[in-house]
Amino acid sequence: MNWRVKLLWLVLCALIVPFTTGNAPAEGNGKRLALVIGMSNYVLAGTLPNASRDAEAFNTFLKDQGFETNLVLNADRRGLAGALSNFSRKIGPDDTALFYYAGHGMQLRGENFLVGTDARLESEFDVPAETMPLSEIMNALEQRAKISLIFLDACRNNPLADRLNRDVAGTSRGGATRGLAPIETQGAGTLVAFAAAPGQVAADGTDGHSPFTRALIANLSGPGIEIGTAFKRVIREVRSATGGKQSPQILSSLDLEFYLDGSATLEAPRPLKVDNVDIAALDFNKAMRVDTARTWKRFIAKHGESSYADAARQSIQRLGKSDDFRSSLAAMAQEQKMLDSKDKRAAAQQALQSKGFDTGATDGAFGGQTRRAVTAFQAARGLKQSGFLDQETGASLGLTFARIDQDILSATSARRYDATDLEGLEDEPVIAMVRCLSPLPLTYGTFARHLYAAVYDGQQVGWQEAKAIVERCGGHLATIDSSDENTFVASLVNTDDRFFSSSFEGGEHRRVGPWLGLSNENGSAEGWRWTTGAAVTFGRWFRRPPEKAGAATLYAAYRANKVPLAAYVDTWEARDPSRPVSGFIAEFE
Structure with missing residues (x-):
């Protein structure tokens, strides 16, 4: 079964370990092969004192575990390619293949690269000739080996990526960075372990080895220690050694127990299957694509005993730090x-x-x-x-x-959701709402058993148009009956400034937000009614209930004046229907 593992983390401080496994014994009679590379002496990127020493130590460690190893130090791009080519030709279909790399890494426009020692990277056009794509390494191993392991201790500062970043437009998404772009694996089981959490820089070490590689050697070698348990020990040791500044993270979809020393290989409990389909794996793949704390927590509630649960918990931790x-x-x-x-x-x-x-x-x-x-x-x-x-x-x-309870919110900013990715992980009303409102970006949550969605429209939307969109989906523009409800609804939009247009008029800053379901047909202070026909029993007007005698119909939207351009807005103001805004609040009962 093929499935995509998508990681949207921007900091390469990473260790990646893909496995290709099945339910049969993991190793059988296959060979245990390893290619170990350490890159310390870069022409322009300076010296990484411990990278080569880490590679040498890890090479010795693997030999002790029964691996046939090939150690390559300080290779230029051509040497790196040659070593990989020779290594891949040795791999047979029953073999375990391991690739370890300590050195510089980067991403550019969604692709990940390992950097040869001769790299100069004077422009983005030099990247293909001076680096090695990580995807090619992964594909070479996965297509040949039964079990593929790729270890990357490539999280040290990379001045080449920093320099290239200054010359590449759109660096926040497509530029050269030390972070990983989304990756794919064709393996049926995968364990991904990161040397440091997103946003952290992993230490090169001051005593001859990086804290991460030292912890790997100390904890992966114990007889009879399953690799998932071993990596938990790695996490604790690195956290302790760095005073909490560096925290490895693991993503695992292994469906069996794996022992690096080969002492035992046991089948894990079989996951829930329907017609031979692994439901946990399908839901995990969906949660990876959605990648919100709410979705991961719902995954854990459903599959908390599966082999994917630890990876889901670590995704929650990751999102908590970057949220x-x-x-x-x-x-x-x-x-x-x-x-x-x-x-x-x-x-x-x-x-x-x-x-x-x-x-x-x-x-x-x-x-x-x-x-x-x-x-x-x-x-x-x-x-x-x-x-x-x-x-x-x-x-x-x-x-x-x-x-x-922040879990009631889907995310802090409006985004597009694929309804099929929410199936099995969300309630049916949420799925139906997302399907109907697609492809408009939105953020959603529940209050008093009602479902609310703040819907963003970058093309601007008028009140009548917004009303028609929501009613077509079986809802109505939001009605607000209490301070608590208003506070909740305002929280849906106040962490995404795209919902607000800011201007400076009449000597004051103005921020105008999305439409509410409130209209006034005659312009009097008493003429305001909710779209449901309900009377207005609660008000949060910016000044007083606005009136405009003889005026055309007015509609309410969030607005505040005389405030900083980034101010929190939970007050209402009347708005001329000829002036559209950037979104609306939908409510579903």
């Missing part, structure tokens, strides 16, 4: 949701006072002194210094109401 929930804008959204009353804000001020951080008054009004106290507290606790009482800050203060 935009830690941005200042998201912190504002969290504060608004968490501190939704004057009493709660006053309690937060009192908590800061009790910790020795002066807020001035404890009246529930967050002025400049309170913001400075929050920032100082965050700095003292090593938290993100946003100046806003986000969930993490609130929990550190011991606030009992500082627990926000």
